[in-house]
Amino acid sequence: MSARNPATALAEVLVDELVRGGLHHALVAPGSRSTPLALALHAHPQIRLHVELDERSAAFCALGIGRATGRPAAVLSTSGTAAVNFHPAVVEADAARVPLLVLTADRSPELRETGANQTIDQTRLYGGAARWSGELGVAERRDGAARYWRSVAARALAVTVGAPVGPVHLNVAFREPLVPSGSDWPEPLAGRSSGRAWTERAAEPRSASLTDLRWLSERLRAVRRGVVVLGDGVRDAAPLRRLAETFGWPLLAEPQSGGRCGEHAISTYDLLLRDPGFAAAHRPDLVVLAGRVGLSKALLGWLDNAGEQVLLDPAGAWFDPGRTLSRVVVGDPGLVADNLVADAVEGEHRSAGEGRQRDWLASWQRAESTVRAALDAALDETSEPSEPRTARDLAAWMPEGGALVVASSMPVRDLNTFMAPRKGLCVYGNRGASGIDGFVSTALGVAIGHDGPVCALAGDLSMVYDVNGLLLDTPVDLVIVVVNNDGGGIFSFLPQAGVDGFERLFGTPHGVELDSLAKAYGAGHRLVSTAAALGQSLGAARADGGVQLVEVRTDRAANVALHRELGERVRAASVRAH
Secondary structure: OOEEOHHHHHHHHHHHHHHHOOOOEEEEOOOOOOHHHHHHHHHOOOOEEEEOOOHHHHHHHHHHHHHHHOOOEEEEEOOOHHHHOOHHHHHHHHHHOOOEEEEEEEEOHHHOOOOOOOOOOOOOOOHHHOOEEEEEOOOOOOOOHHHHHHHHHHHHHHHHOOOOOOEEEEEEEEOOOOOOOOEEOOOOOOOOHHHOOOOOOOOOOOOOOHHHHHHHHHHHHHOOOEEEEEOEOOOOOHHHHHHHHHHOOOEEEOHHHOOOOOOOEOOOHHHHOOOHHHHHHOOOOEEEEEOEOOOOHHHHHHHHOOOEEEEEEOOOOOOOOOOOOOEEEEOOHHHHHHHHHHHHHHOOOOOOOOHHHHHHHHHHHHHHHHHHHHHHHHHOOOOOOOHHHHHHHHHHHOOOOEEEEEOOOHHHHHHHHHOOOOOOEEEEOOOOOOOOOOHHHHHHHHHHHOOOOEEEEEEHHHHHHOHHHHHOOOOOOEEEEEEEOOOOHHHHHOOOOOOOOHHHHHHOOOOOOHHHHHHHOOOEEEEOOOHHHHHHHHHHHHHHOOEEEEEEEOOHHHHHHHHHHHHHHHHHHHHHHO
């Protein structure tokens, strides 16, 4: 790094320091002002570089990598509206606590507010959605510059994985020339010896205070009827599952929490809690929550009338849509659960075998068994593909060690309602802001970052909305199951259904032929003709490699009718169970 101009010196030092801090992946959306950083990322041997034409898709792909790896990927844009297109992914990363490093190239200060092309105000562009926003001043040939650049880079990476994890924005202004040229630099540009980061900061998880742990341990021992509820964003569900098992409690886990497995997992809770009789008879004394819970209206309504509720959160977040929390315990939920289990075992208060706890759990388990059997029988009655059966069968088909990326709106709700308990599956979804934008790109990012097979479950709108994500230049293996009901199926379940103008304003039929769409973007395509043929189609698509679309055509009106029929059958089974 000796013969450099200021722009290229800054870019090479910044990228080198980011790599020292653990950066492995970078997404680049092509542009001019970002040239120095793009070239530096391209040249570094330890960076896996991915090029995406659409800035929004690039940012969501980086977010998908962050979800799968737990480490930030960088996404780079040129100046102007290109940088604005990162905003939806930044909002999702903020709300969902996903590490993400946003690099926006900018014009130098003397060009701002002059009418110069592609010049907007990019300082703090993402507002409160960014954990930290830094602006690197225009590079100058002077002593101390490299120390400044490396310090800022180290801080940016540290903040992305701090508590709470989230997005960081670095705005980097460049003056021309933007390509390599120049003379010897006035100071050494190398970083610290042995490849160390300029400034290191440990991001180890921390447990709760002794006061909180003692209080919570006493409460767990005292209650007769407890429940563990897990939502989106749980880093490690295994300790929380052990907590439920130790105290003999049911475990109500959303699929993307990673906790829906084991004998204590009640997978049909959404359906069970729609039954007023069951919900009233199964009100808990204490609820221990972790993650953001929000997929099931029935669960949220049940929690409104539940007993004491305690949220475990590493940053002390206020996840409380129903305004029912009794206490927020600040600490890593996994460590808190481990401490509580150890305390219970050491004090010989392992209550899973006690009669009162056994009866409480057994009541949930009987209902789970009865309703699951009724549900599966009803779904298997017809050979016609359906949205609930597709979600159930896809989750069951996924290979051990695989990852399933599920779109917002109906797909994630169907997965939550119909997925049976199982181990060995990671489930991801953009549930921070719960949008459908960027879904395809997020799934591609997960496929890049996950070590194992990856499938996605999409609605047709989430597929069409982000189809430009398929322009990614990196070859990936990804099977996308697209439930195609030609529009926004979720609105058929909402009060808008039946109002004048519903089909145009909410149903939004698009008429896109997915086989033609797949061909245009270089993806494979298969149409599932019967429900039982899904597994065979998935296996063939996975064997073909690359991006493959597996289309399941359904009807919106028939889907509403099926959900209502399933609800009636479950209510009848639930009454028999309790």
